[in-house]
Amino acid sequence: MKLLLVFLASLFVLGINGQGDDSRWKEYKRLNGKNYNEKLDGGKQENLRKAIFFQRDANIRKHNSGNHSFQIGHNKFSDLTGKELAVFLGTTSPPSPKLHKSMTVLPKRQTRLPTTLNYRNSFCLPPIKAQGSCGSCWAFTAITPLEFDRCRKKRSFSVLSEQQLVDCDTNSTNYGCNGGWYVTAWSHLTTVNGSASEFLYPYKGSKGKCKYCPECKSMVGARVSSYGYIQSKNATAMQLALQEYGPLATAITVVGSFYYYTVGVYDDEACDNLPVNHGVVVVGYGRYNDIIDYWVVRNTWGENWGDQGYINIQRGVNKCSIETYPAFVVSY
Template sequence: MVKFCFVALALLVACCAVQAAPSYDDVEAAWENFQAHYPQKKDASPQKIAKRKANFIKAHAMIEKHNKIKSVTFQMEHNEFSAMDDDEKKQYNGARPPPHHEGSKFINVDESAVSTRQLPASLDYRTDKCLASVKNQGSCGSCWAFTAITPLEFAQCKKTSTPVVLSEQQLVDCDTSNGGCNGGWYTSAWYYLKNGCAKQSLYTYTATKNTCKYTSAMSAATVSSYGSVISNSPASMQSALQKYGPLAVAITVVNSFYSYKNGVYNDVACDNLGVNHGVVVVGWGSLNGIPYWIARNSWGSSWGSSGYILMQRGVNKCSIEKHPAVIVSVV
């Protein structure tokens, strides 16, 4: 009887172990499905494909393990990052804080009295006519340029009541205070854009750094003034969002971020590390009692929730509340 119970227990443990980990067949099916959506390059060598598959299997295990945890507040999924290695993924970041901000050129947006002000439960600019469609920076570390341009597009549209789509490529090619595809910072970009920003249709995006082609005849918007928002003050960020529009912020991207699907992102792995990516906060709200920021990414509309991510609000998640800044006015 004892032997029977032991064998039964062993079979039960083995069964649970099989259910806890994806089978080889499940991984193969997922890999085939992935390749159908993200085909390998025709000239890819067997070694390159094998490396891609190894990266995918690692990502698949992470995603499966995470999504099976009932208590998680966000879900993960496969996307173009699933087959990339760490160095390739880093090319999609690019926030590089300068050693010194622009001093007197950097206006402080003081919203210190906001704690006593009534704020709405939610705000969402995603459907505002002044917010252009989500863009894709590609494998160029130009997130800083996209983070700089979105608030400018919004501010210009609010002034003229006419939507406008502006050029990130101008910043990549022409802004010598930043590093093109090697990274930069949004407030440095705004300082450069005091001399004008081209329409995207006149200066299209290539995801590579080229010779500067900007002329004043291309200009469709000009930054007049911009400001920092009090660091680590969610209420100040909310007030600035209401008053001026979308906020430029810097965050720390870690592995789980690349595979985000939906829900409120709250991975502790990104906390208390240096920032490496720029995104734009376009609103706030709460889901299942968890307060969040709505952050607009620059990895295309197929990433995350139509190009957006909900990030936990009020706890400086991934340093999102550390470096907020906003365009105050345009010429």
Template sequence: MKLYLAILLVIVAVAVASKEEEDLWKSYKKKFNKNHSSKEDVNRKRNFIKRQKVIEAHNRDNKEWEMGHNKFSDMTEEETNVLRGTKMVKRRVKSASEPIYPVNERALPTYIDYRSNRCLQPVEDQGECGSCWAFAAITALEFNHCKKTGARGPLSEQMLVDCDTYNFGCNGGDFTQAWQYLENYGGAVNGTSYPYVSGTTQTNGTCKSGSNAVAARVGYYNWVIPYPNATLIMSYLQMEGPLPSAIKVLDSFFYYTSGVYSDPACIVSDEYDVNHAVVIVGYGTVPSTTTSPAIPYWIVRNSWSTGWGNGGYFFIRRGVNMCNIESWTAFVRAA
């Protein structure tokens, strides 16, 4: 009799869990407008339930940052790997005298946040194309062109994806190579006249740069040297504006929603172990409490839409070169 009751309880528990998973899956599909064929739905649901368990375990054990579902939750690893589109080439330091910015952290503001600055364009979505490098390059150039001229407007990432022969379009690239291309071939065109479409087409298009007028030119760019140096990055951020960088993206990062991201597996020894381009737009510190120390962080812009993370942004631990973010910062100045 006891064995019968035990088996019955197991059957009931499995049935309840299955019903809860089905309800979660239906709710997720409705929220993120997912429509799959009946055959595909089985595999997509399996991916979603796998992520659901990871998210639950993380949020139960980690108090510094939270994970949550987003448009990636039912995707395969092959699909999310497309988003890892940075391919940094060997670092080349340009030969030009650099201004001496203060490197004493006490002389710097305690908080910088460019997210509401009029020169920073809205967060965009690279879609299913490894074009993060183009978005990083254009974001910084847009900001600096606006800061110099007062003219605020979008520049074209699609032009770089289609035309930049120094990079590889949807197959990845290096934001400094993009600036070199723009410096050599005239400049960036207006994003309204040459809109981004590769997130939908998932491929490069035919280059049309010759039919569009140049809207912004690259005057100079370089790395933040020496590296990794968080205080120096803070100085350049204050003086130059948003700074593109490259990071290593782990699976955990895809489901970030809030808090200060960190992962022990993202402290890496190889500086070339990076696969995604982002833009640092600020920094700050989470105050200490009676139970936890202060947490310094970077405010970083992503190119996975405003529906990802915190309105398209994320915080990541500052001062420890988390995910190599402090190894690849660079700046650009508009001509």
């Protein structure tokens, strides 16, 4: 009954605004491979999804008509409920402040910072990956910097296994598809002799039985030498760390507008001063139109999200808590 009332209210609003154009809904379904079989439930699912879509459509149009530094648009998330969207996140609460403080590390090499730095097109970054409807962003956030550092040292690229962490890491903060923490994932990898190659341990998007063999040398794609946090809430320290260590793991707070980002510098105030809920990787930084500083951020929702899988997030103001928990990892 509640969903029906929401649906009817949505149609009423859409009728007033003249936005209930079925052609846009049909085109959206075609582009995103959506198909709701009306014969199965008398059209209830189709009507619900359509109502959600047009609510989002109205929000997108309103946002893009305003004076904002970023734009949003439709994607595979446009007809999902809030509960359904939440499964694409996946960081648990960070370790205790005492542990965080004890591991704080500043880069050793104090060099002059370039105006921009961007590893996005580096040979050592694999194509954008997709976690699917599994809260495993923490595993992807842990693996990408390790892949990069291993590649930079060995001068050859090896794609590593997120599924190993999902299946095998049972640290107190890591729960497979129900969330985890990237730094404790690195701790786990040090105890099991490394990270498996993705070729030998491919991603499934669901938690299964652990199949990793620490004694099997052929299975190991990289090992963790050291890891630690960069000084919290210090953008300059993060820039220096990007130079020294390469891409950095971090956690952010995702709110509604983030799901629909397309271009520009993300600076939504709604994400500030809230608990973090998603792991991402910072791969660079820059300045937009000589006005606003930003981080180049790699997400785990596929190439068809955002700017081909990436988003620019405002730098220097701890936007969405992006500068609170940055961390690095070193391979060997």
